[in-house]
Amino acid sequence: LTEKIDQLVLPACAVEAALEGDFELQGYMFEASMEQLRTPRTVRVGLIQNRIVLPTDAPVLDQITALHKRIGEMVDVAAMCGVNIVCFQEAWTMPFAFCTREKEPWTEFAESAEEGYTTRFCQELAKKYNMVVISPILEREEVHNVLWNTAVVVSNSGSVLGKTRKNHIPRVGDFNESTYYMEGNTGHKVFQTQFGRIAVNICYGRHHPLNWFMYSMNGAEIIFNPSATVGGLSEPMWSIEARNAAIANHCFTCGINRVGTEHFNNEFTSGDGKKAHQDFGYFYGSSYVAAPDGSRSPGLSRTRDGLLVTEMDLNLTRQISDKWSFKMTGRYAEYAEELTRATKQDFKPNIIKE
Numbered sequence: 342l343t344e345k346i347d348q349l350v351l352p353a354c355a356v357e358a359a360l361e362g363d364f365e366l367q368g369y370m371f372e373a374s375m376e377q378l379r380t381p382r383t384v385r386v387g388l389i390q391n392r393i394v395l396p397t398d399a400p401v402l403d404q405i406t407a408l409h410k411r412i413g414e415m416v417d418v419a420a421m422c423g424v425n426i427v428c429f430q431e432a433w434t435m436p437f438a439f440c441t442r443e444k445e446p447w448t449e450f451a452e453s454a455e456e457g458y459t460t461r462f463c464q465e466l467a468k469k470y471n472m473v474v475i476s477p478i479l480e481r482e483e484v485h486n487v488l489w490n491t492a493v494v495v496s497n498s499g500s501v502l503g504k505t506r507k508n509h510i511p512r513v514g515d516f517n518e519s520t521y522y523m524e525g526n527t528g529h530k531v532f533q534t535q536f537g538r539i540a541v542n543i544c545y546g547r548h549h550p551l552n553w554f555m556y557s558m559n560g561a562e563i564i565f566n567p568s569a570t571v572g573g574l575s576e577p578m579w580s581i582e583a584r585n586a587a588i589a590n591h592c593f594t595c596g597i598n599r600v601g602t603e604h605f606n607n608e609f610t611s612g613d614g615k616k617a618h619q620d621f622g623y624f625y626g627s628s629y630v631a632a633p634d635g636s637r638s639p640g641l642s643r644t645r646d647g648l649l650v651t652e653m654d655l656n657l658t659r660q661i662s663d664k665w666s667f668k669m670t671g672r673y674a675e676y677a678e679e680l681t682r683a684t685k686q687d688f689k690p691n692i693i694k695e
């Protein structure tokens with residue numbers, strides 16, 4: 342169904358800047374029917390995927406600053422393309438070092454969601470470009486000194502609208518994230534922005550249909566899925582999960598994955614009897630947007646930095662909901678009751694035997 346998608350013509354200055362900055366720039370459009378009582382609710386969304394800039398053994402602040410510079414240049418191009426909401430990849434200010442299980446220096450990348458340099462940096466971008474910025478970082482919550490995997494949502498006014506934390510922490514492959522931070526405690530927040538209602542389902546949460554569902558129950562029209570995931574593990578699932586969530590929940594979904602292979606100084610093992618190694622494998626990019634009608638944009642490159650700009654008419658969410666009525670036909674009260682019973686210690690599965 343990618344053939345249903347029209348390309349979005351992007352300004353020549355943006356195309357040139359992307360060429361000069363050596364990153365891919367793609368633009369697509371999702372249209373909706375014209376309605377009599379509502380005007381189109383058109384919004385432009387930018388997804389940014391990238392490799393890390395400096396080697397993983399460069400000083401921490403240099404690594405962060407180099408990523409700010411790189412992403413700042415890409416946001417400049419997003420602004421030229423009229424982007425209203427931009428989302429970066431999971432833990433965008435750092436290498437995805439959680440495979441190592443080392444605490445130092447990786448926990449030094451953690452920053453305050455409200456006051457950290459990265460949030461300040463995003464606030465500047467948001468104000469300058471009248472753009473909502475979704476900034477997934479490693480958060481240090483300073484009152485209790487707890488680390489979290491958090492997306493900070495900066496409003497286009499430049500103020501911090503709020504933050505939302507990763508609900509599901511992987512226990513698969515080299516994703517040793519449970520060594521560093523806890524399951525999120527912020528529920529399924531939806532942020533009302535000037536450009537639509539948005540939510541952030543961070544990485545591994547995309548394997549949980551009920552996680553997407555709860556954001557949608559709270560009214561999300563666009564659900565972002567900033568990720569860090571590697572070839573050989575999740576690639577066969579990547580093109581399906583966010584797309585299916587868009588269909589099932591009558592909303593737009595945006596999958597973002599980093600690119601490149603990140604090398605670490607010290608070897609680590611995967612607990613599978615294989616030899617110790619110094620990298621996680623390659624992050625395969627392929628960021629894309631899926632629409633509630635089942636269509637999707639082509640993915641960005643598997644290997645290059647990129648900016649994907651999509652224009653979407655949010656009226657499509659209600660139009661598809663009216664057509665398919667999944668929200669209306671869902672038997673949620675029944676599921677809720679059965680689920681409540683299923684989560685109890687004394688639960689007996691409802692299996693009928695002869």
Ligand SMILES: NC(=O)NCCC(=O)O
Nearest residue numbers: 511516544545569570575
């Ligand atoms: N970052 C993260 O949660 N990755 C886990 C692997 C996956 O979900 O593909």
